[in-house]
Amino acid sequence: MPATSERKRYVVAGTGGRALYMFVKPLLNGFPQYCELVGLFDHNPLRMKATTDHIGVALPSYTDFDRMLAETKPDAVVVATKDATHAEFIIRALAAGKRVIAEKPVATDAKQLSEIMRAAERYKSIGASCLVTHNMRYGNSITAMKRLLDEGAIGTIKSVNFHENLNRSHGADYFRRWHRRKENSGGLLIHKASHHFDALNWLIGSIPMELAAQGGLMMYGAAGPFRNDRCLGCPHASKCDFYVDFWKNDLTRQMYKDAEASDGYVRDGCVFDLSIDIEDQASVFYTYANGVQVTYSLTAFATYEGWHIQFEGTKGRLELKEMQATPFASGESMAHGLSTVLGESLLHFDAKTGQVRTIPIASGEGTHGGADEALHQDFFNRPFDAPLTNRMAPLDQAVQAVLIGHAANVSMANGSKKVRVQELLTGAAKA
Numbered sequence: 413m414p415a416t417s418e419r420k421r422y423v424v425a426g427t428g429g430r431a432l433y434m435f436v437k438p439l440l441n442g443f444p445q446y447c448e449l450v451g452l453f454d455h456n457p458l459r460m461k462a463t464t465d466h467i468g469v470a471l472p473s474y475t476d477f478d479r480m481l482a483e484t485k486p487d488a489v490v491v492a493t494k495d496a497t498h499a500e501f502i503i504r505a506l507a508a509g510k511r512v513i514a515e516k517p518v519a520t521d522a523k524q525l526s527e528i529m530r531a532a533e534r535y536k537s538i539g540a541s542c543l544v545t546h547n548m549r550y551g552n553s554i555t556a557m558k559r560l561l562d563e564g565a566i567g568t569i570k571s572v573n574f575h576e577n578l579n580r581s582h583g584a585d586y587f588r589r590w591h592r593r594k595e596n597s598g599g600l601l602i603h604k605a606s607h608h609f610d611a612l613n614w615l616i617g618s619i620p621m622e623l624a625a626q627g628g629l630m631m632y633g634a635a636g637p638f639r640n641d642r643c644l645g646c647p648h649a650s651k652c653d654f655y656v657d658f659w660k661n662d663l664t665r666q667m668y669k670d671a672e673a674s675d676g677y678v679r680d681g682c683v684f685d686l687s688i689d690i691e692d693q694a695s696v697f698y699t700y701a702n703g704v705q706v707t708y709s710l711t712a713f714a715t716y717e718g719w720h721i722q723f724e725g726t727k728g729r730l731e732l733k734e735m736q737a738t739p740f741a742s743g744e745s746m747a748h749g750l751s752t753v754l755g756e757s758l759l760h761f762d763a764k765t766g767q768v769r770t771i772p773i774a775s776g777e778g779t780h781g782g783a784d785e786a787l788h789q790d791f792f793n794r795p796f797d798a799p800l801t802n803r804m805a806p807l808d809q810a811v812q813a814v815l816i817g818h819a820a821n822v823s824m825a826n827g828s829k830k831v832r833v834q835e836l837l838t839g840a841a842k843a
C-alpha cells in the first residue's frame with residue numbers, strides 16, 4: 413500500500429501474548445490509513461519468530477532495541493514487554509523523540525515513574541510523548557458509570573468500595589508467570605490494580621493523598637500443600653486443583669514452551685513455588701485530595717471472578733456487579749481478556765425518592781468486553797496529531813495509577829503504616 417502523509421510507522425517492543433492480539437495483529441492490517449507496522453523487538457528471538465510465523469509476515473525483528481529504532485525509523489513505539497522493563501524502553505524511545513504507547517502499568521515503582529517523567533519533560537522539545545493504554549476506561553460498564561457520575565446522578569461522590577475478585581483460573585495464572593515476583597510486576601496492586609486505580613482516579617477526578625494497606629499470601633506460594641517446579645511433568649498433577657496443561661494449545665506451546673531454550677522462562681510455573689513474593693489478598697484504604705474515601709480489595713483465589721463497585725454520593729448510589737468466566741488461564745486460548753460475562757448489573761439508587769433504576773450496559777464484542785477494540789479507535793484509527801480524547805491516559809494520569817499500588821507496597825512493607833502518596837513521587841524525584 414502506498415504511504416500517505418497520514419500513515420505513521422509503528423514498532424512493537426515485546427512480542428508476547430498481549431502484544432500479539434492487542435498491537436501486532438491490529439497494527440498489521442487494522443488501520444492502513446493511519447498505521448504501518450515496521451518492526452518488532454523482543455529479547456527472546458524464538459518467541460518473536462513464533463509471533464511472525466503466526467501472523468505469516470516476516471517483519472523486521474530485532475533483539476537490540478536501539479538498532480531497531482535506528483533502522484526502522486518509527487514514529488511511534490509500543491511498549492508491551494514485562495512490566496518492570498517498561499521504564500527502560502519508554503525512556504530510550506523518549507530520548508529518540510518518539511511517541512510512546514505503553515501498556516499498563518507504565519512502571520513498577522516510584523523511582524521508575526520519576527525517571528520516565530523526567531525523560532518525557534527533557535525530550536518533549538524533540539517530539540517525545542507518552543500515552544498509556546488503560547483499556548478499563550473503554551469498558552461499557554465503566555463508560556456508563558463515567559457518564560452518570562459526570563451528569564451528577566449521585567451528587568458529590570463521598571466514598572467508594574471496590575472489590576476485585578480474580579478466580580482460581582485467571583487469578584492463579586499470575587502465580588505461574590513472571591508476575592509472581594515483585595521485581596517483575598510490582599505485585600498485583602500494581603500489575604492488576606493499576607487498571608482499577610486509574611479508573612477510580614478518572615471517575616473521581618482527583619489524586620490520591622493518604623493510604624494504608626495490608627496483604628498476604630494465603631492460597632499460593634508457601635501456603636500450598638506440595639510443589640514442583642512446573643505443571644509439565646508434575647507428580648502432583650492428579651491431586652492439584654491448579655494443574656494446567658498449557659501445551660495443548662499450539663500457539664501457546666510455540667510462543668512459550670518452544671521458546672524456553674532462549675531465556676529459560678517457564679510459563680507454567682508451580683503456583684506453590686516458594687519464591688513467590690506477591691500478595692494474593694490485599695486491602696487498600698485511601699483518601700483523595702477532594703476528600704473521597706476509597707476501600708479497595710483484591711482477592712486472587714476467589715470462587716468466582718468479577719467486580720463489585722459501589723459509589724456513594726450526596727444524592728444516591730451507583731452499584732456495579734459483574735461476574736465473569738475466563739478461559740485464558742486454563743490453557744484453552746492465548747488471547748487475554750476473552751471472558752464471558754455471566755451476569756452484570758448497574759443500579760442507580762436515588763437517596764431522596766428511594767427509587768432504584770437499572771442502567772442498561774451495552775454489550776461488547778471482543779477482548780475485555782470490547783474495550784480493547786474501542787481503545788484501538790482512539791489510538792490508531794485517527795490522524796497522529798488529532799487531539800487526545802478523554803479516555804487516552806496521558807503520562808501524568810498513568811503515573812498516579814501506579815503510585816497508589818507503589819504506596820500500598822510501601823505501607824505493607826512497613827506494618828501497614830499510613831503513607832503520604834504524593835511524597836513518594838517527590839522523594840523519588842529528589843533521590
Ligand SMILES: NC(=O)c1ccc[n+]([C@@H]2O[C@H](COP(=O)([O-])OP(=O)(O)OC[C@H]3O[C@@H](n4cnc5c(N)ncnc54)[C@H](O)[C@@H]3O)[C@@H](O)[C@H]2O)c1
Binds near residue numbers: 427455
Ligand atoms: N491492558 C491489559 O488488559 C493487559 C492484559 C495483559 C497484559 N498486559 C500487559 O502487557 C504486557 C505484556 O504482558 P503479556 O501477558 O503479553 O506477557 P508475556 O510474558 O506474554 O510477554 C512479555 C514479553 O516481553 C518480553 N520481555 C521480557 N523481558 C524483556 C526484556 N528485558 N527485553 C525485551 N523483551 C522482554 C518477553 O520475552 C515476552 O515476549 C505487560 O506489561 C502486561 O502488564 C495488559
